[in-house]
Amino acid sequence: MSKKLLYTLSAVLMLAIALTACGAPAENTTSEQASCAPNCTYKDLTICYPQLGAESDWRTANTASIKETAEQLGVEQLIFSDAQQKQENQISAIRACIAQGVDVIALPPVVEDGWDAVLTEAQNAGIPVIIVDRSVSADASLYATHIGSNMVLEGERAAAEFNKLLPDGGVILELSGTTGSGAAVGRAEGLRNKLNANITILDSQTGNFTRAEALPVMQAFLQKYKPGVDFQGIFIHNDDMGIGAIEALKAAGVNPGDLVIVSVDGTRGGFQAMVDGWFQADVECNPLLGPQVFELALKLMNGETVEREILTNETVYYPENAAELLPERKY
Numbered sequence: 356m357s358k359k360l361l362y363t364l365s366a367v368l369m370l371a372i373a374l375t376a377c378g379a380p381a382e383n384t385t386s387e388q389a390s391c392a393p394n395c396t397y398k399d400l401t402i403c404y405p406q407l408g409a410e411s412d413w414r415t416a417n418t419a420s421i422k423e424t425a426e427q428l429g430v431e432q433l434i435f436s437d438a439q440q441k442q443e444n445q446i447s448a449i450r451a452c453i454a455q456g457v458d459v460i461a462l463p464p465v466v467e468d469g470w471d472a473v474l475t476e477a478q479n480a481g482i483p484v485i486i487v488d489r490s491v492s493a494d495a496s497l498y499a500t501h502i503g504s505n506m507v508l509e510g511e512r513a514a515a516e517f518n519k520l521l522p523d524g525g526v527i528l529e530l531s532g533t534t535g536s537g538a539a540v541g542r543a544e545g546l547r548n549k550l551n552a553n554i555t556i557l558d559s560q561t562g563n564f565t566r567a568e569a570l571p572v573m574q575a576f577l578q579k580y581k582p583g584v585d586f587q588g589i590f591i592h593n594d595d596m597g598i599g600a601i602e603a604l605k606a607a608g609v610n611p612g613d614l615v616i617v618s619v620d621g622t623r624g625g626f627q628a629m630v631d632g633w634f635q636a637d638v639e640c641n642p643l644l645g646p647q648v649f650e651l652a653l654k655l656m657n658g659e660t661v662e663r664e665i666l667t668n669e670t671v672y673y674p675e676n677a678a679e680l681l682p683e684r685k686y
Protein backbone atom coordinates (compact mmCIF):
# COMPACT_ATOMS: atom_id res chain seq x y z
CA MET A 356 0.00 0.00 0.00
CA SER A 357 1.41 3.44 -0.95
CA LYS A 358 2.20 5.97 1.81
CA LYS A 359 -0.27 8.42 0.26
CA LEU A 360 -3.13 5.87 0.37
CA LEU A 361 -2.24 4.97 3.94
CA TYR A 362 -2.43 8.64 4.98
CA THR A 363 -5.77 9.07 3.20
CA LEU A 364 -7.21 5.97 4.91
CA SER A 365 -6.10 7.09 8.35
CA ALA A 366 -7.53 10.57 7.74
CA VAL A 367 -10.88 9.00 6.74
CA LEU A 368 -10.78 6.77 9.83
CA MET A 369 -10.04 9.77 12.12
CA LEU A 370 -12.91 11.72 10.55
CA ALA A 371 -15.28 8.77 11.02
CA ILE A 372 -14.29 8.52 14.70
CA ALA A 373 -14.79 12.27 15.16
CA LEU A 374 -18.21 12.19 13.48
CA THR A 375 -19.35 9.24 15.58
CA ALA A 376 -18.35 11.07 18.76
CA CYS A 377 -20.21 14.22 17.67
CA GLY A 378 -23.80 14.33 18.96
CA ALA A 379 -23.49 10.92 20.62
CA PRO A 380 -24.15 10.51 24.34
CA ALA A 381 -21.09 11.35 26.41
CA GLU A 382 -19.26 8.33 27.67
CA ASN A 383 -17.11 8.97 30.70
CA THR A 384 -13.95 7.92 28.90
CA THR A 385 -11.47 10.61 29.98
CA SER A 386 -12.31 10.55 33.69
CA GLU A 387 -10.30 8.56 36.13
CA GLN A 388 -12.48 5.81 37.60
CA ALA A 389 -13.21 6.07 41.30
CA SER A 390 -12.19 2.91 43.18
CA CYS A 391 -15.87 2.32 44.14
CA ALA A 392 -17.03 2.45 40.47
CA PRO A 393 -19.37 1.13 39.13
CA ASN A 394 -21.04 0.82 42.55
CA CYS A 395 -20.37 4.26 44.05
CA THR A 396 -23.19 5.77 46.09
CA TYR A 397 -23.99 9.39 46.94
CA LYS A 398 -22.06 8.92 50.18
CA ASP A 399 -18.87 8.33 48.15
CA LEU A 400 -19.29 11.44 45.99
CA THR A 401 -17.15 14.56 46.40
CA ILE A 402 -18.65 17.28 44.21
CA CYS A 403 -17.59 20.85 43.58
CA TYR A 404 -20.21 23.56 42.92
CA PRO A 405 -18.54 26.91 42.24
CA GLN A 406 -21.79 28.91 42.23
CA LEU A 407 -21.55 32.07 40.13
CA GLY A 408 -23.10 34.41 42.70
CA ALA A 409 -26.22 35.38 44.63
CA GLU A 410 -27.50 38.02 42.22
CA SER A 411 -31.16 37.02 42.07
CA ASP A 412 -33.99 35.07 43.68
CA TRP A 413 -33.48 32.52 40.88
CA ARG A 414 -29.87 32.04 41.98
CA THR A 415 -30.84 31.75 45.66
CA ALA A 416 -33.31 29.01 44.69
CA ASN A 417 -30.66 27.23 42.62
CA THR A 418 -28.21 27.27 45.54
CA ALA A 419 -30.93 25.98 47.89
CA SER A 420 -31.81 23.20 45.43
CA ILE A 421 -28.17 22.06 45.29
CA LYS A 422 -27.67 22.18 49.07
CA GLU A 423 -31.02 20.58 49.96
CA THR A 424 -30.57 17.79 47.40
CA ALA A 425 -27.07 17.04 48.74
CA GLU A 426 -28.52 16.72 52.22
CA GLN A 427 -31.45 14.56 51.13
CA LEU A 428 -29.21 12.18 49.17
CA GLY A 429 -26.59 11.92 51.91
CA VAL A 430 -23.82 13.65 49.91
CA GLU A 431 -21.31 14.57 52.59
CA GLN A 432 -18.73 16.28 50.40
CA LEU A 433 -20.33 19.25 48.63
CA ILE A 434 -17.67 21.89 48.06
CA PHE A 435 -19.76 25.01 47.52
CA SER A 436 -18.44 28.52 46.84
CA ASP A 437 -19.90 31.87 45.74
CA ALA A 438 -17.94 33.66 43.00
CA GLN A 439 -19.83 36.96 43.33
CA GLN A 440 -20.45 37.11 39.59
CA LYS A 441 -16.70 37.08 38.86
CA GLN A 442 -15.32 34.53 36.40
CA GLU A 443 -11.83 34.70 37.94
CA ASN A 444 -13.31 33.61 41.29
CA GLN A 445 -15.03 30.66 39.62
CA ILE A 446 -11.79 29.66 37.90
CA SER A 447 -9.85 29.83 41.21
CA ALA A 448 -12.53 27.71 42.91
CA ILE A 449 -12.36 25.11 40.12
CA ARG A 450 -8.56 24.98 40.37
CA ALA A 451 -8.81 24.42 44.13
CA CYS A 452 -11.27 21.58 43.50
CA ILE A 453 -8.97 20.01 40.91
CA ALA A 454 -6.06 20.21 43.37
CA GLN A 455 -8.24 18.51 45.97
CA GLY A 456 -9.07 15.69 43.54
CA VAL A 457 -12.88 15.92 43.64
CA ASP A 458 -14.92 13.31 41.75
CA VAL A 459 -17.09 15.73 39.73
CA ILE A 460 -17.27 19.49 39.10
CA ALA A 461 -20.69 21.03 38.39
CA LEU A 462 -20.17 24.54 36.99
CA PRO A 463 -22.83 27.23 36.49
CA PRO A 464 -20.71 29.58 34.32
CA VAL A 465 -21.19 33.32 34.78
CA VAL A 466 -20.21 34.01 31.14
CA GLU A 467 -19.89 31.87 28.02
CA ASP A 468 -16.26 32.50 26.98
CA GLY A 469 -12.94 31.89 28.66
CA TRP A 470 -13.32 28.39 30.08
CA ASP A 471 -11.10 26.36 27.74
CA ALA A 472 -7.95 26.39 29.88
CA VAL A 473 -9.56 25.40 33.18
CA LEU A 474 -11.82 22.79 31.53
CA THR A 475 -8.73 21.28 29.91
CA GLU A 476 -7.06 21.19 33.35
CA ALA A 477 -10.07 19.33 34.79
CA GLN A 478 -10.04 16.91 31.87
CA ASN A 479 -6.31 16.28 32.26
CA ALA A 480 -6.94 15.55 35.94
CA GLY A 481 -9.63 13.03 34.94
CA ILE A 482 -12.46 15.02 36.57
CA PRO A 483 -15.73 15.16 34.60
CA VAL A 484 -17.45 18.56 34.42
CA ILE A 485 -21.21 19.14 34.27
CA ILE A 486 -22.10 22.59 32.89
CA VAL A 487 -25.18 23.75 34.81
CA ASP A 488 -27.73 26.45 33.87
CA ARG A 489 -25.95 28.81 31.39
CA SER A 490 -23.90 27.50 28.48
CA VAL A 491 -20.20 27.83 27.63
CA SER A 492 -18.63 28.44 24.23
CA ALA A 493 -15.83 25.90 24.89
CA ASP A 494 -15.70 22.78 22.75
CA ALA A 495 -18.18 20.14 23.96
CA SER A 496 -15.37 17.59 24.20
CA LEU A 497 -14.07 19.52 27.24
CA TYR A 498 -17.10 18.74 29.43
CA ALA A 499 -19.34 15.75 30.00
CA THR A 500 -22.77 17.34 29.70
CA HIS A 501 -24.81 20.55 29.93
CA ILE A 502 -28.04 20.73 31.90
CA GLY A 503 -30.18 23.86 31.92
CA SER A 504 -32.75 26.01 30.15
CA ASN A 505 -33.00 26.73 26.47
CA MET A 506 -32.28 30.47 26.74
CA VAL A 507 -32.93 31.14 23.05
CA LEU A 508 -36.36 29.55 23.38
CA GLU A 509 -37.06 31.76 26.39
CA GLY A 510 -36.33 34.86 24.28
CA GLU A 511 -38.52 33.47 21.50
CA ARG A 512 -41.34 32.93 23.98
CA ALA A 513 -40.99 36.53 25.16
CA ALA A 514 -41.16 37.71 21.53
CA ALA A 515 -44.38 35.72 21.01
CA GLU A 516 -45.91 37.59 23.98
CA PHE A 517 -44.97 40.99 22.54
CA ASN A 518 -46.38 39.94 19.17
CA LYS A 519 -49.70 39.12 20.90
CA LEU A 520 -49.74 42.16 23.19
CA LEU A 521 -48.67 44.69 20.55
CA PRO A 522 -50.64 43.41 17.53
CA ASP A 523 -50.34 46.74 15.69
CA GLY A 524 -46.62 46.95 16.35
CA GLY A 525 -44.69 49.26 18.64
CA VAL A 526 -41.36 50.04 20.23
CA ILE A 527 -39.78 48.21 23.14
CA LEU A 528 -36.74 48.55 25.38
CA GLU A 529 -34.60 45.67 26.57
CA LEU A 530 -33.13 45.37 30.05
CA SER A 531 -30.60 42.66 29.53
CA GLY A 532 -28.80 40.24 31.85
CA THR A 533 -25.07 39.95 32.51
CA THR A 534 -23.10 40.85 29.38
CA GLY A 535 -21.58 37.75 27.77
CA SER A 536 -23.65 35.30 29.84
CA GLY A 537 -25.36 32.43 28.07
CA ALA A 538 -28.68 33.57 29.55
CA ALA A 539 -28.42 37.14 28.23
CA VAL A 540 -26.97 36.15 24.86
CA GLY A 541 -29.61 33.45 24.29
CA ARG A 542 -32.59 35.56 25.39
CA ALA A 543 -31.48 38.52 23.25
CA GLU A 544 -31.05 36.21 20.26
CA GLY A 545 -34.43 34.53 20.79
CA LEU A 546 -36.23 37.87 21.08
CA ARG A 547 -34.76 39.07 17.79
CA ASN A 548 -35.50 35.72 16.09
CA LYS A 549 -39.24 35.92 16.62
CA LEU A 550 -40.24 39.56 17.16
CA ASN A 551 -42.70 40.77 14.50
CA ALA A 552 -41.18 43.16 11.98
CA ASN A 553 -43.47 45.98 13.18
CA ILE A 554 -41.99 45.84 16.69
CA THR A 555 -38.62 47.53 17.07
CA ILE A 556 -36.07 47.49 19.88
CA LEU A 557 -35.20 51.10 20.68
CA ASP A 558 -32.42 50.46 23.20
CA SER A 559 -30.84 47.60 25.12
CA GLN A 560 -28.78 48.01 28.31
CA THR A 561 -27.57 45.56 30.93
CA GLY A 562 -28.78 45.48 34.53
CA ASN A 563 -26.48 42.53 35.34
CA PHE A 564 -29.45 40.41 36.53
CA THR A 565 -29.78 42.43 39.77
CA ARG A 566 -32.50 44.70 41.19
CA ALA A 567 -29.95 47.27 42.36
CA GLU A 568 -28.34 47.64 38.93
CA ALA A 569 -31.59 47.57 36.96
CA LEU A 570 -33.05 50.54 38.83
CA PRO A 571 -30.56 53.20 37.57
CA VAL A 572 -30.67 51.69 34.08
CA MET A 573 -34.45 52.16 34.01
CA GLN A 574 -34.02 55.68 35.39
CA ALA A 575 -31.58 56.47 32.59
CA PHE A 576 -34.05 55.07 30.03
CA LEU A 577 -36.74 57.37 31.46
CA GLN A 578 -34.43 60.39 31.10
CA LYS A 579 -34.05 59.60 27.41
CA TYR A 580 -37.39 58.13 26.34
CA LYS A 581 -40.99 59.03 27.16
CA PRO A 582 -43.08 56.00 28.20
CA GLY A 583 -46.12 55.41 26.01
CA VAL A 584 -44.74 57.82 23.38
CA ASP A 585 -41.18 56.64 22.60
CA PHE A 586 -41.76 53.06 23.79
CA GLN A 587 -44.71 50.86 24.72
CA GLY A 588 -43.03 47.81 26.19
CA ILE A 589 -39.97 46.46 28.01
CA PHE A 590 -38.39 43.01 27.75
CA ILE A 591 -36.61 42.32 31.03
CA HIS A 592 -34.23 39.35 31.22
CA ASN A 593 -35.15 38.40 34.80
CA ASP A 594 -37.69 39.12 37.53
CA ASP A 595 -35.23 40.78 39.90
CA MET A 596 -34.39 43.41 37.28
CA GLY A 597 -38.11 43.68 36.56
CA ILE A 598 -38.78 44.57 40.18
CA GLY A 599 -35.98 47.17 40.09
CA ALA A 600 -37.42 48.64 36.88
CA ILE A 601 -40.92 48.83 38.39
CA GLU A 602 -39.51 50.76 41.34
CA ALA A 603 -37.92 53.24 38.94
CA LEU A 604 -41.12 53.58 36.90
CA LYS A 605 -43.28 54.16 39.98
CA ALA A 606 -40.80 56.67 41.43
CA ALA A 607 -41.02 58.60 38.14
CA GLY A 608 -44.82 58.63 38.36
CA VAL A 609 -45.27 56.08 35.57
CA ASN A 610 -47.84 53.31 36.01
CA PRO A 611 -45.97 50.11 34.98
CA GLY A 612 -49.35 48.58 34.09
CA ASP A 613 -49.70 51.08 31.20
CA LEU A 614 -46.71 49.40 29.51
CA VAL A 615 -46.28 45.89 28.14
CA ILE A 616 -43.69 44.29 30.43
CA VAL A 617 -42.54 40.72 29.80
CA SER A 618 -40.02 39.19 32.19
CA VAL A 619 -38.21 35.87 32.67
CA ASP A 620 -37.88 33.41 35.59
CA GLY A 621 -41.29 32.90 37.23
CA THR A 622 -40.12 33.66 40.77
CA ARG A 623 -42.54 34.60 43.53
CA GLY A 624 -41.56 38.23 42.92
CA GLY A 625 -42.46 37.84 39.25
CA PHE A 626 -45.80 36.26 40.16
CA GLN A 627 -46.52 39.12 42.57
CA ALA A 628 -45.72 41.61 39.79
CA MET A 629 -48.31 39.82 37.61
CA VAL A 630 -50.88 39.87 40.44
CA ASP A 631 -50.22 43.61 40.87
CA GLY A 632 -50.74 44.17 37.14
CA TRP A 633 -47.14 45.17 36.32
CA PHE A 634 -45.94 42.15 34.26
CA GLN A 635 -48.09 40.87 31.37
CA ALA A 636 -46.24 37.56 31.09
CA ASP A 637 -43.40 35.75 32.84
CA VAL A 638 -41.36 33.22 30.86
CA GLU A 639 -40.32 30.33 33.09
CA CYS A 640 -36.65 29.53 33.82
CA ASN A 641 -36.44 26.73 36.35
CA PRO A 642 -33.60 26.85 38.92
CA LEU A 643 -34.48 23.61 40.74
CA LEU A 644 -31.75 21.56 39.09
CA GLY A 645 -30.30 19.86 42.19
CA PRO A 646 -31.82 16.37 41.75
CA GLN A 647 -30.72 16.09 38.10
CA VAL A 648 -27.23 17.47 38.77
CA PHE A 649 -26.56 14.88 41.48
CA GLU A 650 -27.99 12.03 39.41
CA LEU A 651 -25.67 12.98 36.54
CA ALA A 652 -22.70 13.34 38.90
CA LEU A 653 -23.17 9.85 40.32
CA LYS A 654 -23.54 8.36 36.84
CA LEU A 655 -20.32 10.02 35.73
CA MET A 656 -18.52 8.85 38.87
CA ASN A 657 -19.66 5.31 38.09
CA GLY A 658 -18.41 5.61 34.50
CA GLU A 659 -21.92 5.55 33.02
CA THR A 660 -23.00 7.22 29.82
CA VAL A 661 -24.99 10.48 30.07
CA GLU A 662 -26.72 12.65 27.47
CA ARG A 663 -24.60 15.55 26.22
CA GLU A 664 -27.38 18.15 26.51
CA ILE A 665 -30.34 18.03 28.91
CA LEU A 666 -32.84 20.87 28.47
CA THR A 667 -35.35 21.80 31.14
CA ASN A 668 -39.04 21.61 30.19
CA GLU A 669 -40.55 25.08 30.76
CA THR A 670 -43.62 27.22 30.11
CA VAL A 671 -44.97 30.81 30.23
CA TYR A 672 -47.02 32.17 33.16
CA TYR A 673 -49.78 34.77 32.88
CA PRO A 674 -51.56 37.25 35.22
CA GLU A 675 -54.88 35.38 34.80
CA ASN A 676 -53.93 32.59 37.21
CA ALA A 677 -50.92 34.16 38.95
CA ALA A 678 -52.77 34.72 42.25
CA GLU A 679 -53.90 31.09 42.31
CA LEU A 680 -50.41 29.71 41.56
CA LEU A 681 -48.41 32.12 43.75
CA PRO A 682 -48.84 30.24 47.08
CA GLU A 683 -47.47 27.03 45.48
CA ARG A 684 -44.35 28.62 44.02
CA LYS A 685 -41.21 27.10 45.49
CA TYR A 686 -38.96 30.07 44.64
Ligand code: AHR
Nearest residue numbers: 411413489538564593640
Ligand atom coordinates in the same frame (compact mmCIF):
# COMPACT_ATOMS: atom_id res chain seq x y z
O1 AHR B 1 -28.93 31.87 34.24
C1 AHR B 1 -30.19 32.00 34.77
C2 AHR B 1 -30.44 33.45 35.07
O2 AHR B 1 -29.51 33.89 36.04
C3 AHR B 1 -31.80 33.77 35.67
O3 AHR B 1 -32.74 34.16 34.73
C4 AHR B 1 -31.46 34.94 36.51
O4 AHR B 1 -32.45 35.31 37.42
C5 AHR B 1 -30.17 34.55 37.08
O5 AHR B 1 -29.46 35.55 37.65
